[in-house]
Amino acid sequence: MTKHKPVVVVTRKLPQVVETRMMELFQTRLNATDQAMSKAELIEAVKTADVLVPTVTDRIDKAVLMQAGEQLKLIANFGTGVDNIDVETAVARGITVTNTPGVLTEDTADMTMALIMAVSRRLIEGSKVIGSDNTWQGWSPTWMLGSRLWGKRIGIIGMGRIGTALARRAKAFGLQIHYHNRKPVQAKLEEELEATYWDSLDQMLARMDIISVNCPHTPATYHLLSARRLKLMKKDAIIVNTSRGEVIDENALARMLEANELGGAGLDVFEHEPAVNPRLLKSSKAVLLPHMGSATLEGRIDMGEKVIINIKTWVDGHNPPDRVLPSML
Ligand code: 8YV
Secondary structure (H helix, E strand, C coil), rough: CCCCCCCCEECCCHHHHHHHHHHHHHHHCCCCCCCCCHHCCCCCCCCCCCCCCCCCCCCHHHHCCCCCCCCCCCCCCCCCCCCCCCCHHHCCCEEEEECCCCCCCCHHHHHHHHHHHHHHHHHHHHHHHHCCCCCCCCCCCCCCCCCCCCEEEEEEEEECHHHHHHHHHHCCCEEEEEEECCCCCHHHHHHHHHHHHCHHHHHHHHHCCCEEEEECCCCCCCCCCHHHHHCCCCCCEEEEEEHHHHCCCCHHHHHHHHCCCHHHHHEEEEEECCECCCHHHCCCCEECCCCCCCCCCCHHHHHHHHHHHHHHHHCCCCCCCCCCCCHHH
């Protein structure tokens, strides 16, 4: 452990209060330009930092980790998902990895609900009609019809913190809660949500009006929603994703939207961010957001606070509270 203040390299610009506190506590190197770091810059960082604070835009893969100096002992990810980090290699090299769970749950669940509303009730199409060139011709009984949420079935894939927070919101909107998870949630929670557990994802997909992806991206969930599985969905069903693009076969989804084989999609995340499939860009059935699920000022400050607590606990010689182990993935 380091006796003097550890060198902490932060790869992106963080909220001011977080950066100020980090500067007080550690020998912190900030990124004032907020430009995502290149591979060469990341390698340079891991050669000199005691602690690296990356985000989803930094790929800390084997090639980067193999170049890390002996001094790198902690990767305190600013984010909950750690699919940007090769955790197994990091841990094998004696590097502790932490993340920021819990503090972005409500914001991400809000954004998921917002996407469900936006797709079902055609919010973006409607708001474009009254844009700067206002083309609205007046009200009509059969124009801009969306579909009702109340009474429909939502199937949540991944009933962790965010999935559960979404289920609570969805229930308040009159949706019937269904979910697929590695195992059923506790009976008390299932009862509160009046939720139905589906062991078979295939069977759940075929019966839902709305599908929401809320599981992490791991090797086991890559393209979980494959072309075959997407085809099981009802033709008028919608799908929303605020987790990771890689969980859905984006090409297959885009093709299905184009062919009118799905009701719509609300996507906050993409397989090859920041690139977005051109077919999705053209689809009037897709509502697309640039990875904004946790983008509230409060959320980002709370995430920073978690990062600081993880680093500080490690500096003080304890196990950081949000350690990520390969067995958890
Ligand atoms: C963050 C997220 O914005 O925490 C996560 O896993 O997906 C986002 O909400 C981003 O990952 C920060 O690195």
